[in-house]
Amino acid sequence: MDPRNHSAPTARHTFETRAVHAGRDDLAALGTHAVPIDLSTTYPLTDLPGAALALDAYAEGELPSGSPIYGRLTNPTVRRFEEALAELEGCEAAVAFASGMAAVTASLLAAATRGKRHVVAVRPLYGTTDHLLTSGLLGTEVTWVTSGGVAAALRPETGLVMVETPANPTLAELDLADLAAQAGDVPLLVDNTFATPVLQRPAEFGARMVLHSATKFLGGHGDVMGGVVACDEESARVLRQIRFATGALLHPLAGYMLLRGLATLPVRVMKASTSAGTIATRLAAHPGVERVHYPSIGGALIAFEVAGDPMEVVAALRLITPAVSLGGTDSLIQHPASLTHRVIDDSARAEGEIGPKLLRLSVGLEHEDDLWADLAVALAASAEGGSDDPEAARAADPTPKPRQVLARAGG
Numbered sequence: 001m002d003p004r005n006h007s008a009p010t011a012r013h014t015f016e017t018r019a020v021h022a023g024r025d026d027l028a029a030l031g032t033h034a035v036p037i038d039l040s041t042t043y044p045l046t047d048l049p050g051a052a053l054a055l056d057a058y059a060e061g062e063l064p065s066g067s068p069i070y071g072r073l074t075n076p077t078v079r080r081f082e083e084a085l086a087e088l089e090g091c092e093a094a095v096a097f098a099s100g101m102a103a104v105t106a107s108l109l110a111a112a113t114r115g116k117r118h119v120v121a122v123r124p125l126y127g128t129t130d131h132l133l134t135s136g137l138l139g140t141e142v143t144w145v146t147s148g149g150v151a152a153a154l155r156p157e158t159g160l161v162m163v164e165t166p167a168n169p170t171l172a173e174l175d176l177a178d179l180a181a182q183a184g185d186v187p188l189l190v191d192n193t194f195a196t197p198v199l200q201r202p203a204e205f206g207a208r209m210v211l212h213s214a215t216k217f218l219g220g221h222g223d224v225m226g227g228v229v230a231c232d233e234e235s236a237r238v239l240r241q242i243r244f245a246t247g248a249l250l251h252p253l254a255g256y257m258l259l260r261g262l263a264t265l266p267v268r269v270m271k272a273s274t275s276a277g278t279i280a281t282r283l284a285a286h287p288g289v290e291r292v293h294y295p296s297i298g299g300a301l302i303a304f305e306v307a308g309d310p311m312e313v314v315a316a317l318r319l320i321t322p323a324v325s326l327g328g329t330d331s332l333i334q335h336p337a338s339l340t341h342r343v344i345d346d347s348a349r350a351e352g353e354i355g356p357k358l359l360r361l362s363v364g365l366e367h368e369d370d371l372w373a374d375l376a377v378a379l380a381a382s383a384e385g386g387s388d389d390p391e392a393a394r395a396a397d398p399t400p401k402p403r404q405v406l407a408r409a410g411g
């Protein structure tokens with residue numbers, strides 16, 4: 001048997017199997033089992049004319065065979081993660097970055113390199129993505145629309161349609177096939193951070209670019225930052241050109257950890273999703289909870305509005321950690337109006353239906369009964385400690401008033 005094919009995943013295999021084997025198909029031929037981590041920043045060049053030609057190719061966003069030449073051009077460990085993620089998203093290629101925001105930035109710059117600086121976007125988006133678009137920090141102009149208004153907002157200079165579904169933080173869902181049809185020739189970028197390719201593969205619906213904050217579910221343990229865009233090879237070349245010239249690289253150790261994360265992604269997402277479904281049902285039946293949003297496609301996140309003070313609920317939790325970010329092994333809860341979506345202004349929050357009573361819970365791999373016990377105690381504590389006048393409590397906005405600073409949001 002050819003050892004090269006020993007562990008090569010193929011379309012015959014299920015998603016779970018490909019998640020374990022993708023990016024590792026040459027390991028048997030290399031005579032190793034764990035993925036090698038290449039930390040080189042530079043590489044010995046024995047063929048100088050060949051290296052010069054390869055450098056031209058790298059500058060054009062290509063991936064020539066042979067030496068990586070320099071750590072900013074490509075890295076073998078990171079490439080394994082890119083190939084694996086591309087395969088799981090059903091795309092030709094993927095390009096990894098230092099963070100999710102670096103991936104968003106490169107995507108916007110890629111559109112701008114075609115002279116297309118106008119973006120059409122649907123709220124809500126992750127707060128810093130919204131902020132990056134609204135602030136014009138990258139020289140882009142954004143038109144915010146509802147999901148039905150995309151086609152009407154397109155202009156000749158529109159370079160990107162940007163959406164999240166399920167969206168951060170409300171978990172609002174969008175019809176991707178309809179959005180792709182409305183976008184027409186304009187690339188549709190879908191931030192798939194919350195769904196992961198386990199639950200949704202946007203390219204199957206016509207999305208040209210599929211973005212992840214890899215910091216979340218792909219890494220899965222709260223200990224690695226990264227971003228990645230899965231797309232066609234043509235778009236990948238432009239993204240690589242931008243990465244080459246701007247330097248927002250994924251570190252090789254992060255590439256290793258993200259590839260390792262992919263192997264357990266289906267198991268983690270399905271387990272957390274089952275627990276989250278149960279907890280969402282229990283929350284919906286609880287008198288201390290006014291509204292629950294749990295996506296129709298499932299997932300580990302729950303958005304819910306409490307009757308009392310959300311700060312008191314969070315403060316009374318003992319097992320669930322109050323923290324931004326999501327998608328790890330342990331459960332995290334946060335108050336979007338104070339944290340992830342604080343950087344956007346009141347009208348943007350109102351448009352995205354990000355109310356003062358909203359909490360976002362990322363369910364981890366703990367047992368659902370332990371998580372529910374923690375939540376039930378916290379909800380009861382907030383009901384006891386809360387105002388005697390429920391109408392006054394409801395009307396009160398516990399969100400601390402903002403200072404005039406540019407950016408402050410975590411993930």
Ligand SMILES: Cc1ncc(COP(=O)(O)O)c(C=O)c1O
Pocket residue numbers: 099100101102126129164168191193194212213214215225226227325410411
């Ligand atoms: C949906 C979504 N997209 C993008 C980002 C940005 O990713 P990062 O924090 O890795 O830069 C986040 C971070 O929370 C996110 O939730």
